[in-house]
Amino acid sequence: MMANWIETLTGPLGQKKQYKQYRARIEALPEPYGTVAKAVQRYLMYYGGATDGETLLTMMGDSVDLWERAAEDGTAVRAIVGEDPVEFAETFAQAYSGKQWIDRERARLTKAIDDAAREDRNDG
Structure with missing residues (x-):
């Protein structure tokens, strides 16, 4: 009961936990991937404009996965983002x-x- 009341005010607690986990994964990325991932995440938060948490978390999770794979493979940042x-x-x-x-x-x-x-048609 209490969790439902809190989630009504603050949003789903599971989503908040997942968001924090994604943020921790970004923080753990080696450079320059960490810096780029943070910059892209910031831009996505403003540009993406998602209003539902599920879509935002999916986008963020896919972004983190991308940067983790790039770091693991040693893929150059510009090879991913282009010019x-x-x-x-x-x-x-x-x-x-x-x-x-x-x-x-x-x-x-x-x-x-x-x-x-409609008002214009009704008046005219």
């Missing part, structure tokens, strides 16, 4: 089609225009 790290991060984020904050705003915009158009 445009922004394009890499945005393309990576597009693979995760969960709900995004912009979806809510798109729906609001459409509704506002539809409502205004």
Whole structure:
């Protein structure tokens, strides 16, 4: 009962634990992979705009897996991100089609225009 109440306020505790585990894995990466993984994660948090924790955790987990494999194989950072790290991060984020904050705003915009158009027809 208490866990349900807390999760209602703060979100699922399992997701928070998983997030912390991913953060610890990023912190454990050797350089330069750790620095790059942190920078990409930060960008994904802003650009990705995922509103549901499950999508965000999946994206983050896949990102951590990528950097761990790259470090293990000794793959050069530029071989992964290419010459445009922004394009890499945005393309990576597009693979995760969960709900995004912009979806809510798109729906609001459409509704506002539809409502205004209905009022315009009723007045005219």
